Amino acid sequence: MLRFAWRNLWRNTRRTGITLAAVLLNTAILIISYGLTEGMLRDMVRNSTQMVVGEAQAHAPTYLEDRNFYKSLPDPEAEVKAMDADGVGAAPRSYGYGLVSVGSKSAGALFWGVDPAREKAFFGLPGQMKSGRYLADEPGKGIVLGWKLARSLNAEVGSEVVVVVQAADGSLGNDLYTVKGILKAAGETIDRGAAMMHRLDFENLFVSGGRVHEIAVNSQGRLPLDVLAAKAQAAMPDVEVKTWRQLLPLLADMLRIMDGALAVFGAIFFLAGGLGVMNTMLMATYERIHEIGIQKALGATPLRIVGAVTLEALVMCLTATAAGAVLGLVAAYYLQSVGIDTTSFAGEFTFSGVAFDPIWRAAVSLKVVLWPVVIMCVTCTLAALYPAIIAARLDPVRAIHHT
Amino acid sequence: MTPRPGHGLNWVFGFGAILLIAILLAGPARAASTLTAKDILDRVDDLFRGDSSHGRMVMTVTTVNWKRSLTIEAWSEGKDKSLLRILAPTKEKGTATLRVDNDIWNYLPKVNRVIKLPSSMMGSSWMGSHFTNDDLVKESRMADDYTFEVTYEGERAGRKVIEITCIPKPEAVVVWGKLVVEVAAEDYMPFEMVYYDEDLNKARTMRFEDVGLLGGRRLPKTMVVTPADKPSESTVVTYMDMSFDLKLSLDLFTLRNLQQ
Numbered sequence: 001m002l003r004f005a006w007r008n009l010w011r012n013t014r015r016t017g018i019t020l021a022a023v024l025l026n027t028a029i030l031i032i033s034y035g036l037t038e039g040m041l042r043d044m045v046r047n048s049t050q051m052v053v054g055e056a057q058a059h060a061p062t063y064l065e066d067r068n069f070y071k072s073l074p075d076p077e078a079e080v081k082a083m084d085a086d087g088v089g090a091a092p093r094s095y096g097y098g099l100v101s102v103g104s105k106s107a108g109a110l111f112w113g114v115d116p117a118r119e120k121a122f123f124g125l126p127g128q129m130k131s132g133r134y135l136a137d138e139p140g141k142g143i144v145l146g147w148k149l150a151r152s153l154n155a156e157v158g159s160e161v162v163v164v165v166q167a168a169d170g171s172l173g174n175d176l177y178t179v180k181g182i183l184k185a186a187g188e189t190i191d192r193g194a195a196m197m198h199r200l201d202f203e204n205l206f207v208s209g210g211r212v213h214e215i216a217v218n219s220q221g222r223l224p225l226d227v228l229a230a231k232a233q234a235a236m237p238d239v240e241v242k243t244w245r246q247l248l249p250l251l252a253d254m255l256r257i258m259d260g261a262l263a264v265f266g267a268i269f270f271l272a273g274g275l276g277v278m279n280t281m282l283m284a285t286y287e288r289i290h291e292i293g294i295q296k297a298l299g300a301t302p303l304r305i306v307g308a309v310t311l312e313a314l315v316m317c318l319t320a321t322a323a324g325a326v327l328g329l330v331a332a333y334y335l336q337s338v339g340i341d342t343t344s345f346a347g348e349f350t351f352s353g354v355a356f357d358p359i360w361r362a363a364v365s366l367k368v369v370l371w372p373v374v375i376m377c378v379t380c381t382l383a384a385l386y387p388a389i390i391a392a393r394l395d396p397v398r399a400i401h402h403t
Numbered sequence: 404m405t406p407r408p409g410h411g412l413n414w415v416f417g418f419g420a421i422l423l424i425a426i427l428l429a430g431p432a433r434a435a436s437t438l439t440a441k442d443i444l445d446r447v448d449d450l451f452r453g454d455s456s457h458g459r460m461v462m463t464v465t466t467v468n469w470k471r472s473l474t475i476e477a478w479s480e481g482k483d484k485s486l487l488r489i490l491a492p493t494k495e496k497g498t499a500t501l502r503v504d505n506d507i508w509n510y511l512p513k514v515n516r517v518i519k520l521p522s523s524m525m526g527s528s529w530m531g532s533h534f535t536n537d538d539l540v541k542e543s544r545m546a547d548d549y550t551f552e553v554t555y556e557g558e559r560a561g562r563k564v565i566e567i568t569c570i571p572k573p574e575a576v577v578v579w580g581k582l583v584v585e586v587a588a589e590d591y592m593p594f595e596m597v598y599y600d601e602d603l604n605k606a607r608t609m610r611f612e613d614v615g616l617l618g619g620r621r622l623p624k625t626m627v628v629t630p631a632d633k634p635s636e637s638t639v640v641t642y643m644d645m646s647f648d649l650k651l652s653l654d655l656f657t658l659r660n661l662q663q
Binding site: 070099101104105106107108162164168169170171172174175176 | 464466467468469470471492494495498509511513514516518519520521523524
């Protein structure tokens, strides 16, 4: 049967060859564009999560609703230890509102109490300095400001900053800090409002008694999101663990939209490939009307004829998609390792204030290859059904007389 | 991760509010006679108001998370100059707030710096005291900025009261949507003022208690502010002593004096 199908395919070398090439190229292009889109999406996620948000975050229940200073995590050290044990990067953060003042200028700010060593080890933000350096690992009344906040205060590296806050016990916390660094663009919230300091300095200023409001965890893509969230939740059952999909709903929505757009493109490619196969099969069927008539006259059932024609299509598709997969994979791997330099046509691209890597790289994974191959095969086989059914319904007497 | 500016501002900024209320409510207690609604509102506005004033008070703030008291010394001159200095507790001792016209400065003794309150925070509320910065700088008079009418006259909770409801005039620059003022029918001493926001939801209640002699005037010595959304919280201001219409040094309300 198979050999028969294979032989039949090559009766018209040129037509089959063209269809084969069309399906092959379709598959390859699909793999490449899928890989590139995946690469872009992955880049977006990485930029948005690895910078500061992390893949998941733990907060006290309802903390995110009002950011109430008193809704802190019950046992932050336990969570951090559990994450360390799993080899997942964890950064505890405290937040408090207050006033920063430089010279005669002052502005409201959100103070971050951070563990600089952990931030540097697990997150990208400390590497994104516009000027100066990120906080030192040891406390020392140093402060790092968002660039717009620094601009509105006329603050530079080395500037003396007065900070005034409402401490946890209701008293007035105030102190002098020195600007150690100014951050690059990292999103409006940070740009306009963030004043970051060592968590021990924060404790002194806010009389916060070690309150931690957030633990951001980041496995750098090593763990699937749900596994990571489950681990974080297991270490602290009473807290609210949210993944970046919940924390950054805009980004998650955008990814969904892009997935949808990709599906539409995919459908167009599939349709094109499918029509090509259908055409080949139709022509092949017409060409063999005489022969099919004889087959029928000899007692071949309609089912058998449908099977034969469909098998022909399947064989062709498998051949074409296999070759296409190889071609696509080679190209996608090339684009993964070398990438496309986008600076020549896109300049510097930023998304929600975060600068993107100007090299656009593909991301190759099993699904990137498998889906195009499987769907292409199915489409092509389905496309062959129509001519197959036509062939099966031929009247043997008229078919035999057909020339 | 959206910062809400002003949410955690220190409450020293609010102490000026006490003075403002003092100014608002200042005025000599005249003999009680039948007054119009306008006269009553003017009297309430003038209760604590004088050409100048000097006094000491204790402010106790109770929130769901903490409770603390501050002793404050305050000076005022005219409608638009005031100075407050914290006497106790030790951590905030010497912290001072100066208000001249619509500007507010704070002196922080610990770091020996004066900082100006940014305009973005003038209109914001802050944690701690249940006052807003608008309380500090507003100079509105009820009889001028609101249309008003007597909405109740008779007995309420065992005492004879007059209730006047004030609705802001369209052009008035005020933050409230409605004020309901309740005074004693007998001597027009205020009992209670209820503040409503622009959506006419109850925002806060200010009660006046403990009427007695202060600086030669009959005044309520204690004011209790309760936010409508947190009934368990309050800010209580109790005047210890007060004097009116005294001669104050000219450089009292200057930045130089603030940072001393």
